[in-house]
Amino acid sequence: xxxxxxxxxxxxxxxxxxxxxxxxxxxxxxxxxxxxxxxxxxxxxxxxxxxxxxxxxxxxxxxxxxxxxxxxxxxxxxxxxxxxxxxxxxxxxxxxxxxxxxxxxxxxxxxxxxxxxxxxxxxxxxxxxxxxxxxxxxxxxxxxxxxxxxxxxxxxxxxxxxxxxxxxxxxxxxxxxxxxxxxxxxxxxxxxxxxxxxxxxxxxxxxxxxxxxxxxxxxxxxxxxxxxxxxxxxxxxxxxxxxxxxxxxxxxxxxxxxxxxxxxxxxxxxxxxxxxxxxxxxxxxxxxxxxxxxxxxxxxxxxxxxxxxxxxxxxxxxxxxxxxxxxxxxxxxxxxxxxxxxxxxxxxxxxxxxxxxxxxxxxxxxxxxxxxxxxxxxxxxxxxxxxxxxxxxxxxxxxxxxxxxxxxxxxxxxxxxxxxxxxxxxxxxxxxxxxxxxxxxxxxxxxxxxxxx
Numbered sequence: 001x002x003x004x005x006x007x008x009x010x011x012x013x014x015x016x017x018x019x020x021x022x023x024x025x026x027x028x029x030x031x032x033x034x035x036x037x038x039x040x041x042x043x044x045x046x047x048x049x050x051x052x053x054x055x056x057x058x059x060x061x062x063x064x065x066x067x068x069x070x071x072x073x074x075x076x077x078x079x080x081x082x083x084x085x086x087x088x089x090x091x092x093x094x095x096x097x098x099x100x101x102x103x104x105x106x107x108x109x110x111x112x113x114x115x116x117x118x119x120x121x122x123x124x125x126x127x128x129x130x131x132x133x134x135x136x137x138x139x140x141x142x143x144x145x146x147x148x149x150x151x152x153x154x155x156x157x158x159x160x161x162x163x164x165x166x167x168x169x170x171x172x173x174x175x176x177x178x179x180x181x182x183x184x185x186x187x188x189x190x191x192x193x194x195x196x197x198x199x200x201x202x203x204x205x206x207x208x209x210x211x212x213x214x215x216x217x218x219x220x221x222x223x224x225x226x227x228x229x230x231x232x233x234x235x236x237x238x239x240x241x242x243x244x245x246x247x248x249x250x251x252x253x254x255x256x257x258x259x260x261x262x263x264x265x266x267x268x269x270x271x272x273x274x275x276x277x278x279x280x281x282x283x284x285x286x287x288x289x290x291x292x293x294x295x296x297x298x299x300x301x302x303x304x305x306x307x308x309x310x311x312x313x314x315x316x317x318x319x320x321x322x323x324x325x326x327x328x329x330x331x332x333x334x335x336x337x338x339x340x341x342x343x344x345x346x347x348x349x350x351x352x353x354x355x356x357x358x359x360x361x362x363x364x365x366x367x368x369x370x371x372x373x374x375x376x377x378x379x380x381x382x383x384x385x386x387x388x389x390x391x392x393x394x395x396x397x398x399x400x401x402x403x404x405x406x407x408x409x410x411x412x413x414x415x416x417x418x419x420x421x422x423x424x425x426x427x428x429x430x431x432x433x434x435x436x437x438x439x440x441x442x443x444x445x446x447x448x449x450x451x452x453x
Contacts (some may be wrong), residue, residue: 169213273314399441
């Protein structure tokens with residue numbers, strides 16, 4: 001989302017929010033050991049609480065004082081977008097982005113990268129390109145920027161706002177889309193190659209209501225990517241709310257359904273227009289929804305003070321123009337201190353080989369378990385020789401598989417054998433591939449055992 005000179009149509013969402021949804025009471029009793037800042041309070045459940053930062057405001061002592069005190073994740077508002085980082089083709093400029101990244105890291109904060117590929121805020125030279133030339137330029141941009149910041153970025157918004165508004169639920173018509181429907185996939189693969197350690201996210205707005213066609217379209221894309229092994233780790237919901245686009249009653253459902261695909265969910269650009277107790281209640285509902293979803297790993301508000309917001313007239317943030325805490329701040333802090341199930345991961349590893357000769361493989365599982373469900377991600381690693389096929393045996397004693405990706409399976413409970421699909425059968429020596437599944441109940445005791453075939 002651009003801070004200035006951009007008008008976004010926030011589609012009215014007809015769902016209304018009752019006090020019974022996502023927590024009925026605004027009053028939360030803090031414990032004696034309650035955290036006193038947003039970042040510290042979020043960290044109690046393993047989450048982060050971040051904000052968007054503008055480089056030209058880092059000289060404002062009130063601004064930086066709040067930033068340094070309250071937040072533990074930072075997103076550059078505009079300084080890491082395409083027009084800022086590559087103003088001329090193959091001439092990259094990182095000065096203002098580096099100011100934000102360095103300031104954050106010097107304060108012990110992590111950084112979300114925003115954004116590598118977007119139809120908007122493209123430099124002029126790119127706006128005039130099309131076809132293969134544009135595709136190659138986009139991939140080069142993704143590669144160069146992600147490589148430059150390798151090791152410094154927690155998560156990248158790899159592709160931003162690629163789906164159209166309205167009832168159709170299709171892709172947005174843009175110069176990037178016209179290079180071919182696989183452009184998003186290509187961008188994610190390039191980002192993974194450039195920075196294997198960063199989480200890779202798809203980010204969009206008006207995807208908060210589960211019944212909305214745009215939300216469903218993004219969900220289907222993520223589901224497809226997971227099924228084919230396209231590297232996607234997270235989905236970002238911008239969550240810009242106002243009276244015409246309120247917090248939907250099914251917001252938590254949306255977060256959970258994306259999480260059930262085996263990706264993290266991040267609220268990336270939160271702002272809620274309004275004031276007083278109504279605004280405070282809406283902020284509380286969003287915060288509680290994230291806390292209720294184990295794979296909702298953090299919240300970022302899009303700016304610090306109301307006067308810093310791209311929607312300043314709507315007073316949508318947690319601090320007023322003077323930097324004073326608003327009622328909305330207190331409601332968020334209390335909700336964070338009240339806590340919820342953290343995005344904790346239980347990891348178990350079982351190693352097997354195929355005998356003394358080449359061709360062995362190992363399997364390990366990362367298990368994300370919450371009350372009533374789980375997501376398991378299994379890594380298959382080739383031994384001293386490349387794999388031409390593999391299978392993994394697991395035991396699911398107290399759960400049932402409801403969905404899976406990147407593997408064939410023999411059943412839904414008990415002893416289950418998983419085997420490669422066409423695109424991940426061949427694994428070079430020492431390299432890995434992954435598959436995953438989600439289910440109801442408990443995923444404990446999977447004990448994966450790999451066999452090369």
